Structures are given as C-alpha cells and as structure tokens.
Amino acid sequence: MDSPLFDPAAFRLTEQEARLTALAREFGQAVLAPRAARWDREASFPTENYRDMHGNGLLGIGIPAAEGGLGAGFRAYCLTAAELGRYCGATALTWNMHVCSTLWSGPLTEDLDMPEAVRVEHRRRRRLHYDRILRDGAVFSQPFSEGGAAAAGGAAFGTTAQRVPGGWRISGRKIFASLAGHADYYGILCTEAREGEDRLSRRDTLYLAVPREAPGVSVEGEWDPLGMRGTVSRNLVFRDVVVGEDAALMPPGLYFQAASRWPHMFLTLSPTYMGLAQAAYDFTIAYLRGEYPGTPPVKRRMYPTKQIAVAEMRVMLEQTKALWFQAITEAGPDPTKEQVLRAWAAQHSVMENAAAIAAKAVRTCGGQAMLKSLPLERIYRDARCGSLMLPWTAELCIDRIGREALYDKGETD
Numbered sequence: 001m002d003s004p005l006f007d008p009a010a011f012r013l014t015e016q017e018a019r020l021t022a023l024a025r026e027f028g029q030a031v032l033a034p035r036a037a038r039w040d041r042e043a044s045f046p047t048e049n050y051r052d053m054h055g056n057g058l059l060g061i062g063i064p065a066a067e068g069g070l071g072a073g074f075r076a077y078c079l080t081a082a083e084l085g086r087y088c089g090a091t092a093l094t095w096n097m098h099v100c101s102t103l104w105s106g107p108l109t110e111d112l113d114m115p116e117a118v119r120v121e122h123r124r125r126r127r128l129h130y131d132r133i134l135r136d137g138a139v140f141s142q143p144f145s146e147g148g149a150a151a152a153g154g155a156a157f158g159t160t161a162q163r164v165p166g167g168w169r170i171s172g173r174k175i176f177a178s179l180a181g182h183a184d185y186y187g188i189l190c191t192e193a194r195e196g197e198d199r200l201s202r203r204d205t206l207y208l209a210v211p212r213e214a215p216g217v218s219v220e221g222e223w224d225p226l227g228m229r230g231t232v233s234r235n236l237v238f239r240d241v242v243v244g245e246d247a248a249l250m251p252p253g254l255y256f257q258a259a260s261r262w263p264h265m266f267l268t269l270s271p272t273y274m275g276l277a278q279a280a281y282d283f284t285i286a287y288l289r290g291e292y293p294g295t296p297p298v299k300r301r302m303y304p305t306k307q308i309a310v311a312e313m314r315v316m317l318e319q320t321k322a323l324w325f326q327a328i329t330e331a332g333p334d335p336t337k338e339q340v341l342r343a344w345a346a347q348h349s350v351m352e353n354a355a356a357i358a359a360k361a362v363r364t365c366g367g368q369a370m371l372k373s374l375p376l377e378r379i380y381r382d383a384r385c386g387s388l389m390l391p392w393t394a395e396l397c398i399d400r401i402g403r404e405a406l407y408d409k410g411e412t413d
C-alpha cells in the first residue's frame with residue numbers, strides 16, 4: 001500500500017483521522033485507481049465507485065455519528081478526500097460536492113446561530129436527507145455556478161425560489177453542475193424571490209435539495225472538457241420546479257451566515273488537488289526509479305537534471321502540504337483575518353502547485369510517461385482544473401489577499 005499523504009504519527013492525526021485516511025488510501029489504490037482511466041476516456045460518471053462508497057460508509061462520512069454516519073469533522077474529511085484524490089480526481093471532486101451537503105448541514109451548522117425551534121426543525125429535516133444517503137445510497141450534488149458573479153460571492157444567485165403553499169417553486173439555470181444527471185438530489189443555491197420586491201439579496205440565499213426526477217428539471221449541454229472528465233459537469237435547468245419545505249438543507253438565512261462566519265467551507269474543493277499533487281510526485285519517483293508497474297525497468301534517476309527537478313517538486317509539495325495542513329487544522333467559525341488570509345493562500349497554493357508539480361512531472365519523466373496507458377497525463381489535465389473552481393479561484397484568492405492584507409474593515413482611499 002502507498003505511504004500516507006499525512007503520516008498519522010508525524011502529523012499527530014487523531015485516531016479517527018488515521019482510520020479514515022487508511023480506509024480511503026486502501027480503497028483508492030485497490031478500487032478507484034484501476035477504474036479511473038475509464039471515466040476519463042469516456043467522460044462518464046463513476047457510478048460504480050459511488051455504489052462502493054455506499055458499501056464502505058464513505059457516502060456518510062460527514063454525517064454526525066449520532067445520526068448514523070462516520071462523524072468526520074472538517075479536517076478529518078479534508079484529509080480523507082486528499083487520499084482519494086491521489087487515485088481518481090473526478091471521484092474525489094464529485095464526492096466533495098456530495099459530502100458538503102452533509103458537512104454544511106451537519107457539523108458546520110452546529111457552529112452557527114439560530115433560534116432553538118429552528119435548530120430542532122433543521123435537525124429533523126437533515127435527518128431525512130441523511131437517511132436517504134445512509135439507507136438508499138442517495139448521492140447529492142452542489143450546483144452553484146451560473147456563469148456570473150454569484151458563485152464568486154459578488155451577487156445574489158439568479159436562480160430563484162418563490163414561496164408556494166408547503167414549499168418552494170424554483171426557476172433558473174446552473175452551469176458546470178458536476179454529477180448532472182447522476183446525483184439523486186441537486187443541492188442548489190438559489191435566492192428567495194419575495195413578493196413585490198424586485199431586488200434579490202445574498203442574505204436570502206436558500207440551500208435546497210431538488211430530486212433529480214422532479215418535473216421541470218432538465219440536463220443540457222455537451223461535456224467534453226480538458227480534465228476532470230468523470231465529473232460530468234453539464235448544465236442544469238429548473239423550470240417551475242416545486243419542492244416541499246423539507247427540501248431545505250439549511251434554514252433560510254443560514255447559508256449567508258455560514259459563508260460569512262465559516263469561510264473555510266470553501267476550502268473543501270482543495271483536498272482533491274492536494275491528492276493530485278502527491279500523485280504526480282509519487283509517479284515521478286516510481287518512474288525515475290524504473291519501478292512504475294507496466295513500464296520497462298529503465299532507471300532514469302542518475303541524471304542530475306532529473307534529481308534537481310525531483311528536489312524542486314519535493315520542496316513545492318512540502319510547502320503546499322504544510323500550509324494546507326495548517327489551514328484545515330484551524331478551520332472553524334469566526335476565524336481571524338490572519339486565518340482567512342492563510343486559507344486563501346492555502347487554496348491558491350494547492351491549486352496552482354498541483355498543476356505546476358504535474359507539469360514538471362511530465363517534463364521530467366519524459367515522452368513515454370505521457371502515454372494514455374499511464375495516469376500521469378490524466379493527473380496533469382485534472383490538476384489544471386483546480387485554479388478555476390469558484391468561489392476561491394486562484395485569481396480571486398490573489399485578489400482578496402492583496403486587498404485584505406492592505407485594508408482593514410471599513411477602510412477606503
């Protein structure tokens with residue numbers, strides 16, 4: 001079995017983290033890795049992997065233990081997801097969308113303020129969603145993006161929900177909706193459209209689970225991208241889709257509070273790419289030693305230029321891991337400005353460095369290493385996608401770090 005990405009003793013992982021990461025590594029190596037090329041080649045969704053993750057409990061990793069899940073907290077989840085990312089980027093990334101529906105409605109909402117009666121009702125509702133996952137293996141997705149400023153956090157979502165007796169009527173369109181046509185529920189972010197009010201407000205963001213088969217839901221568009229091909233991130237259209245009150249994954253107003261008070265929630269897209277960075281490095285070591293399975297036993301490690309490249313990759317990998325580990329360790333409600341700056345720096349580093357390490361791996365290993373019979377070229381293409389993930393794209397992280405580092409709250413020029 002591969003070595004742990006974060007050695008439990010060296011990084012002082014909890015017993016639960018050591019257990020979950022070992023499970024993910026074993027599962028990733030034995031089950032995800034051999035199948036990964038197929039999803040990539042076909043741009044098809046890894047349904048079999050999800051069936052297996054229902055079987056081994058990983059679908060319920062973010063569900064509190066008292067409610068039947070594995071009860072992982074934020075860091076335990078991130079570490080586990082990074083292990084999966086080493087073996088199949090598309091599975092790890094789509095699994096992230098699924099797990100967020102439970103992490104955000106579970107441990108994260110426990111840190112937020114709401115009246116006691118609202119909390120009781122929220123726990124009752126989330127239980128319905130959790131039961132579907134644990135009992136039926138239901139899979140949730142997380143379509144936010146609409147092609148404008150909303151997913152970047154700069155405007156209200158244009159997808160709207162109007163109150164109707166007993167529930168909501170939803171209309172709108174989401175782009176890049178990973179798991180489109182494959183998730184059982186689309187956990188969409190939309191804005192409550194109030195009677196008689198023209199303007200939509202981010203404060204009125206709702207987080208609703210829409211059943212795939214609900215009348216008015218359709219999947220549109222082609223899917224033939226550079227990387228992360230198994231995510232099947234096509235467009236989703238909602239035309240007067242009616243869902244009940246129990247569709248709420250968070251009470252009204254809570255998502256806005258979460259985004260403001262628990263910003264590390266947006267760091268959850270990074271673990272997959274942390275895993276891909278490790279995978280590119282691991283491949284390079286094995287390949288240059290002439291030990292990668294399925295390749296001729298030709299050693300290339302004796303060339304100084306290759307040794308320098310490996311050293312540079314290792315330095316970048318260690319820097320990335322250290323910063324990311326710190327950021328996921330300090331995630332929590334009401335972080336300080338320093339902690340938020342660090343979270344953006346961690347996200348930026350993981351996303352950009354995963355792509356840089358993978359690019360250097362291709363250059364260093366040489367021509368035969370980029371054949372499609374080997375995983376490196378897929379890792380390279382998948383890794384390139386990380387910087388594009390809203391709301392914390394690599395560009396937006398730089399934008400925010402620069403501004404927030406120079407200005408305190410309320411300051412202008």
Ligand SMILES: Cc1cc2nc3c(=O)[nH]c(=O)nc-3n(C[C@H](O)[C@H](O)[C@H](O)COP(=O)(O)OP(=O)(O)OC[C@H]3O[C@@H](n4cnc5c(N)ncnc54)[C@H](O)[C@@H]3O)c2cc1C
Pocket residue numbers: 097142143144145146147148149150151152175176177178179227228231233385388389390391393395396399
């Ligand atoms: C493999 C993959 C899977 C994905 N899965 C999902 C998913 O499951 N759910 C989901 O919601 N999304 C998903 N996304 C979408 C992703 O998060 C982005 O929303 C998407 O890549 C944006 O594409 P775009 O061309 O609209 O980007 P851009 O045009 O770069 O960004 C869209 C908008 O964001 C704002 N913006 C962008 N950059 C800046 C900037 N520097 N400063 C200020 N504003 C800026 C602008 O308003 C811009 O119009 C996925 C993307 C990929 C690549």
